[in-house]
Amino acid sequence: xxxxxxxxxxxxxxxxxxxxxxxxxxxxxxxxxxxxxxxxxxxxxxxxxxxxxxxxxxxxxxxxxxxxxxxxxxxxxxxxxxxxxxxxxxxxxxxxxxxxxxxxxxxxxxxxxxxxxxxxxxxxxxxxxxxxxxxxxxxxxxxxxxxxxxxxxxxxxxxxxxxxxxxxxxxxxxxxxxxxxxxxxxxxxxxxxxxxxxxxxxxxxxxxxxxxxxxxxxxxxxxxxxxxxxxxxxxxxxxxxxxxxxxxxxxxxxxxxxxxxxxxxxxxxxxxxxxxxxxxxxxxxxxxxxx
Amino acid sequence: xxxxxxxxxxxxxxxxxxxxxxxxxxxxxxxxxxxxxxxxxxxxxxxxxxxxxxxxxxxxxxxxxxxxxxxxxxxxxxxxxxxxxxxxxxxxxxxxxxxxxxxxxxxxxxxxxxxxxxxxxxxxxxxxxxxxxxxxxxxxxxxxxxxxxxxxxxxxxxxxxxxxxxxxxxxxxxxxxxxxxxxxxxxxxxxxxxxxxxxxxxxxxxxxxxxxxxxxxxxxxxxxxxxxxxxxxxxxxxxxxxxxxxxxxxxxxxxxxxxxxxxxxxxxxxxxxxxxxxxx
Numbered sequence: 001x002x003x004x005x006x007x008x009x010x011x012x013x014x015x016x017x018x019x020x021x022x023x024x025x026x027x028x029x030x031x032x033x034x035x036x037x038x039x040x041x042x043x044x045x046x047x048x049x050x051x052x053x054x055x056x057x058x059x060x061x062x063x064x065x066x067x068x069x070x071x072x073x074x075x076x077x078x079x080x081x082x083x084x085x086x087x088x089x090x091x092x093x094x095x096x097x098x099x100x101x102x103x104x105x106x107x108x109x110x111x112x113x114x115x116x117x118x119x120x121x122x123x124x125x126x127x128x129x130x131x132x133x134x135x136x137x138x139x140x141x142x143x144x145x146x147x148x149x150x151x152x153x154x155x156x157x158x159x160x161x162x163x164x165x166x167x168x169x170x171x172x173x174x175x176x177x178x179x180x181x182x183x184x185x186x187x188x189x190x191x192x193x194x195x196x197x198x199x200x201x202x203x204x205x206x207x208x209x210x211x212x213x214x215x216x217x218x219x220x221x222x223x224x225x226x227x228x229x230x231x232x233x234x235x236x237x238x239x240x241x242x243x244x245x246x247x248x249x250x251x252x253x254x255x256x257x258x259x260x261x262x263x264x265x266x267x268x269x270x271x272x273x274x275x276x277x278x279x280x281x282x283x284x285x286x287x288x289x290x291x
Numbered sequence: 292x293x294x295x296x297x298x299x300x301x302x303x304x305x306x307x308x309x310x311x312x313x314x315x316x317x318x319x320x321x322x323x324x325x326x327x328x329x330x331x332x333x334x335x336x337x338x339x340x341x342x343x344x345x346x347x348x349x350x351x352x353x354x355x356x357x358x359x360x361x362x363x364x365x366x367x368x369x370x371x372x373x374x375x376x377x378x379x380x381x382x383x384x385x386x387x388x389x390x391x392x393x394x395x396x397x398x399x400x401x402x403x404x405x406x407x408x409x410x411x412x413x414x415x416x417x418x419x420x421x422x423x424x425x426x427x428x429x430x431x432x433x434x435x436x437x438x439x440x441x442x443x444x445x446x447x448x449x450x451x452x453x454x455x456x457x458x459x460x461x462x463x464x465x466x467x468x469x470x471x472x473x474x475x476x477x478x479x480x481x482x483x484x485x486x487x488x489x490x491x492x493x494x495x496x497x498x499x500x501x502x503x504x505x506x507x508x509x510x511x512x513x514x515x516x517x518x519x520x521x522x523x524x525x526x527x528x529x530x531x532x533x534x535x536x537x538x539x540x541x542x543x544x545x546x547x548x549x550x551x552x553x554x555x556x557x558x559x560x561x562x563x564x565x566x567x568x569x570x571x
Binding site for chain 2: 015031131135246254
């Protein structure tokens with residue numbers, strides 16, 4: 001980064017601040033302040049009548065206790081689904097990213113374009129398509145049924161697997177692209193060097209390619225895990241009442257039941273668990289240059 | 292479990308027989324091809340079902356081929372209006388976010404100032420917060436302020452999440468440029484204004500265009516945040532969501548396919564244009 005501002009022209013000291021100020025003020029008001037509103041609401045009590053509810057801020061921590069006691073199942077389910085979906089994304093994205101980075105040759109840009117293309121269709125419509133694909137009378141169910149691979153209930157739609165599958169599909173692009181970027185940066189000569197030094201394919205994969213692709217794995221996992229744990233569309237469209245996630249509860253409490261303090265407390269809990277998870281994960285992998 | 296599986300992916304048979312890595316290579320290519328097919332599976336279904344002739348309210352199972360839906364793509368005014376509104380919101384919010392985000396990106400790449408790293412880190416936060424929490428937080432803010440949810444609150448929310456995407460895209464495209472070109476232009480007697488329009492702007496325009504397209508697409512597709520701050524306003528994704536609960540007309544598939552084809556054409560034109568410029 002040295003030499004970034006090494007231009008010989010003199011620049012005024014306040015110019016950069018004038019340039020960043022509008023965006024930062026905007027994000028301050030409409031990104032940071034809302035979190036204070038959320039925290040405040042989560043510590044308020046609902047009062048007034050059903051028709052004219054009022055919120056009173058009184059450090060009411062009982063909303064948090066209720067969030068944990070009422071929605072423990074949903075909390076555990078949410079993070080289990082998000083974790084499994086992230087692992088599936090990694091498993092599916094790796095061979096594709098690897099082939100694009102090392103084997104695609106002059107078709108590299110074409111395949112990259114193809115990978116991005118499905119995501120030009122609205123997320124909701126893609127999820128509706130999965131409803132058709134996984135339907136009880138669909139060919140996937142009859143195919144899996146005929147080879148005896150169908151899970152216990154004899155159907156796919158409205159099961160945990162449908163929801164996890166939907167989460168995997170909808171965010172896999174955020175795994176493929178960072179993985180591809182970090183694999184693409186690997187100098188092929190390093191792999192050749194490891195082979196020249198009598199490393200087996202397996203060894204050069206585990207000792208050269210995998211460690212060097214870690215920034216991509218880290219970024220990709222976070223970019224999949226975070227939105228997946230906040231999602232409610234896949235559970236809503238592809239799941240049943242047995243597969244509701246925290247997102248579904250937050251959405252319902254906010255927009256249908258209108259119990260704002262409970263919904264706000266649940267949102268804060270979701271955010272806190274994600275933050276702690278992200279911190280532990282980045283520390284464990286030891287990669288600090290995330291972006 | 293993943294590590295083992297991933298190892299298996301990149302590993303060929305042990306190097307006992309000459310040429311056996313070819314097999315590993317083949318397996319890898321087949322795996323990649325299958326994943327690509329998986330990505331396209333719902334897309335095939337969406338395109339196919341735009342030609343479906345559904346008997347009931349829902350377009351979920353194949354009933355028979357028809358060109359009727361394509362002949363009347365705008366049969367449902369509510370759907371068309373929702374799409375128009377979404378395009379309007381995407382254009383307006385992207386225009387605002389482009390100004391704010393580009394200025395921020397230029398300052399981050401070209402200027403040195405105290406707190407630059409802090410701003411860098413801060414920019415990642417909107418991208419790493421779950422949408423449901425961002426939407427919920429904005430809703431509580433608007434409730435506190437007593438603002439009615441609608442068009443304005445949707446645009447405000449979209450600008451808020453677009454700024455980070457735009458700033459990061461423009462910044463990524465600006466890295467590694469030869470900024471001494473600006474000095475050269477000034478040395479040759481060009482005024483700062485002329486230098487900006489003749490040298491700086493042409494250099495950063497491709498980055499701004501890419502960021503604008505990304506931002507437009509994100510806004511058009513956003514459901515979760517919009518859902519929280521929309522009130523009774525219906526955008527394209529909100530229309531689709533309401534349809535899932537009531538009735539899904541095949542025109543949804545027609546318009547989705549049309550958007551896909553238009554994107555494909557834009558993508559192809561963009562690629563050809565870039566290739567031509569590189570060749571020239």
